[in-house]
Amino acid sequence: MAETRLIQSRYRLLDLIGRGGMGEVWRARDESLGRQVAVKCLKPMGPQHDQDFTRILRERFRREARVAAALQHRGVTVVHDFGEHEGVLYLVMELLDGRNLSQLLEDNEQHPLPVDDVVDIAEQVADALGYTHQQGIVHRDLKPANIMRLADGTVKICDFGIARLGHDISVTSRLTGVGIAMGTPHYMSPEQISGGQIDHRSDLYSLGCVLYEIATGAPPFDLDDAWGVLVGHRDTQPEPLRSHRAELPGFFDRVVLELLAKTPEQRPADAGDLRRRIAVGRTGEQPHLEPTGRVLLAPPVPVERPGGHAGPGRLPGWTRGMTSGIKATGTTSPGLAPPDHSAGLTGEWTTGEWTTGTGPRTGTGSAPPAGAERPTPSPELLAILASRHSAGLNLGRLGHWDEAGAVHRAVAAEREHALGPDHPDTLSSRYEVGFTLSRTGRAADALREFGRVAQGRERTLGPDHAETLAARQEVAYVLGQLGRHFEAHQVYAAVLASRERSMGPDHPDTLRCRHNLAFNLSRLGRLEDSYRMARDVAAARSRLLGATHPDTLVTRYEVGYTLGRLGRWTEALQTYREVVQVRSHVLGADHPDTLAARYEVGISLGRLGRSTEALELYRVLVEDRTRVSGPADPETLRARHGLGVNLGRLARWEEALAESREVCATRERVLGADHRDTLVSRREVAVGLGWLGRWAEALTAYRQVAEVRTRLLGADHPDALASRNDEAHCLEQLGRGTEAVELYRQVAALRQQRGIASS
Structure with missing residues (x-):
């Protein structure tokens, strides 16, 4: 596209002024209006790039354009136009005459900015954030490189590439699976790190990190590895700014520390509240602070390192392999914004067979033979x-x-x-x-x-x-x-x-392996061994991680499952209820893990003959599942299946049959006719037909289930044998005793063969 130098017969590209991970930014002239603009172009992806990745990048670029174009505020970069030209997406913005905060720090030889400038920047950014938050937009990647200070002193927020619209979370969550959109570790809020709910107060935390850096010369957790940075955000109280720079005003020190509170509730309520605090502080008045706005400073918590033995709990799985990203005090060339990569390679590495070459060659073709020099891949x-x-990691996480x-x-x-x-x-x-x-x-x-x-x-x-x-x-x-x-x-x-x-026996990875072993023991039928091991792991995790830690609750859930299989349903019910209570408090009532435990409470109630309570529980659970995940979600359908089962237990067979048929039809459409959940529903339909005396119809349904299970699992699989047994029982009810007896004999022979093979 650069060869034509003209986009849509209107925007003439003049000079390359920036290059990043997603594309390039050009100074250009709008030929129609006779003004200079900035044009951001998404790099074209060649055939060597996988199409899923390319599609997501393009969709995210379009979303950035739509979000930014909707914003009209002096503190936000103005977007004039966007579109596609010869397969390349472009975004036309106002051309800014200034430097971003990262460049200003570099210009100042990594020294902090003047106090008056810092306070002024804080006030202007708070004003701009107040506007964007009122529009329902959370930036989610606020950092020095995304904040510009113009020649006339105006401060503007740029790059809404991973912004989230509050009313359109599902679409944005899908788009932010792209790794470079996760945010930069030096400026991420604790809730962003943990994968929790993100709202406008996450931006306030990120702003606190930015202000800390431009005021002191370094971000609050200035470490070289991502693990230390992320644990610092999550668990360590930052040092007061004035311990690094005594000339900073006391009110500003307090305000920034309030922004850096670990929980959103402890931060200023919103950007407007923040702006008022700064304005009052500048006039010398004492602002009224809500109790939740205070941060009690504590001695720093030791930062856990990979492989360490002490420190706070593990970070989420998506943090594996992260580098610390680019912080404002990096050594990049001014004017060229480097790409932010949230995953890194392990560094220089060679095998015993190949030596690392020195040339910058790359390419395709077969690998070098053993003993040959391997070309060094380009950075x-x-x-x-x-x-x-x-x-890929983030797509999986979503x-x-x-x-x-x-x-x-x-x-x-x-x-x-x-x-x-x-x-x-x-x-x-x-x-x-x-x-x-x-x-x-x-x-x-x-x-x-x-x-x-x-x-x-x-x-x-x-x-x-x-x-x-x-x-x-x-x-x-x-x-x-x-x-x-x-x-x-x-x-x-x-x-x-x-x-x-x-x-060691108490390492989190050791306990995870013991948990998995306990799970597998139950599948081997060694239920007492499984129960004892799961109980011991739950106790160890509770001691080491805390009774409310998700890993502890997962193992307690497994304890409840094994108790149920042992027929100890009263204990299972109590265990599941305790898990529900803690998960509701820690994760929220609508969290999938909380809803899963509520489902198991219903199973336990039904097994104890308390079907009226189970029925009411499932009615509410179906409503909650439908609201959270939709009517066709597999977990919603599982809750509806439980509702139908308990209608049958209460002898309300017409209602039970209707519910089972609806669930079966939806599962067949969503999951497929041969899916195990569909087969379970089809069997439940047959059960209902049998109880209503409609044995001929029941036989057809039972046979369908048996044939599919035999085809998919094998004739001697326990589920296939159970289905054949159902079929024989149905034949017996229809008075076809000879056929029933023959089928019973076949099932018995297959079970005997399976028992011999297993022994």
Whole structure:
């Protein structure tokens, strides 16, 4: 596009003034209006880029244009136009004469800005944020590079690329799966780090980080690795600004520390409140502070490092591999904004077979033979692959497993060519490929992928390395998905012994392995062993992580499940209710884990013969599931299935049959005719027909279930045998005793053969 120098016969590109991870920014002339503008162009993606990643970037670019074009405020960059020209998306903005705050710090040789400038910037940004928040827009990536100070002193907020519209969360959540959109670690709020609910107060926290940096010369948690930075945001109180720079006014020190409160409730209520505090402070008056606006300073909490033994709990899985990003005091060239990559490579690395070359060559083709010199991949390629790897992680975190898998497969192939098959980053991508396969029902493919990763990591890192054990643990998990629980047990037991030897019995990863082993024991029918192990893990997690920690609650949930299988339904009910109560308080009443535990409370009530209570519980749960996830969501349908079952237990069979038929039809449409949940619903339809004396119709439904289960699971699978038994019972009710007896004999023979094979 740069060759034509003219877009849509109107915008003539003149000079390249910036280049970032998504595209370029040009100084241009609007030929129609005779004014100079800035044109932001999304880089065209070639065929070597996977299409899912490209599509998401383009959709996000369009969203940035729509969001920014709707904003009209002196403190927000004005967007004049946007569109597509010859396959390239572009955004036309006002041309700003000034420097962003990151560049101002660099111009000042990393020294903090003058006090008056800092306070003025704070007041202007608060005013602009107040406006954007009133429009229902949260920026979510506020940092020095996104705040411009113009030559006349005006301050403007730029780049709404990952902004969230409050009324359109679902669309934006999907778009922000792109890794470079996660925000920059030095300026992320604790709730953004933990994956919690984000509102306007997250922007206030990020602004506090920006103000801390321009006032003192360094961000509040100025560490080189992402783990330390993120844990700092989450667990460590920042030092007062005046301990770094005594000349700062006391009111400003207080205001910034209030912005940096760990919970949104402790921060100023909104940007308008913040602006008033700054204005009052500048006049020398004492503002009235609400109790929640105070921050009690405490001694810094030790920052946990990867592999450390002490410190706060683990960060979310999406933080794996993050670099600390670009902070304002970096050493980049002024005027060229570098891309923010939220995932990094492991650094220089070679195998025992290949040596790292010195040339900047890249390309495609087969890998060098053993002993040959491997060309050094360009930093640009490595950075692109890092961002795309992170994009895949975030797509998975948002539940878009198919898209995540496509991204990881493409990155794995390119990393294998550029770095080698056993490079840690190649294996990391392969690991994520396996993870997405296991989450999309392709367990056999996932098993092969995880096995390959485990072997590669064992060769390069050793059998007891944490990454090797993680891959082997996933091998066990997938074996369990495939119903190969005895093999899974052997792998889990070996991994557990290695984890206890290398990490200790109370390490979080050791406890996670013990939890999985307990789960697998229950699938082997060793219910007492499973119960004891799950109970012990729950106690250990409660002691180490706290009784309300999500990991503790997951294991207590498993304790409840095993109690139910042991027939100890009163204890199971009590356990599930306790989990519901804590999850409601910690995660919220509408969190999926809370709703899942409420479902199990209903199961327990039904098993105890308290179907009236169970029915009422499921009615409310169906309403909540429908409101949160929609009427066709699998979990909504599961709650409706429970409602139908309890209608039947109360002998309300006409209602039960109607409910079962509706659920079955919806499951068939959403999940497919052969899905196990669809088959469960079809069987429930047959049960209802039988109780209403409509045995001929029931027989048809039972046979459909039996045929599908036999085809998919095998004739001797317990579920297939149970279906054949249902079919025989139905024949018996129809007076077709000879056929029934023959089918009973076939089922008995298959069960005997299965028992011999198992022994």
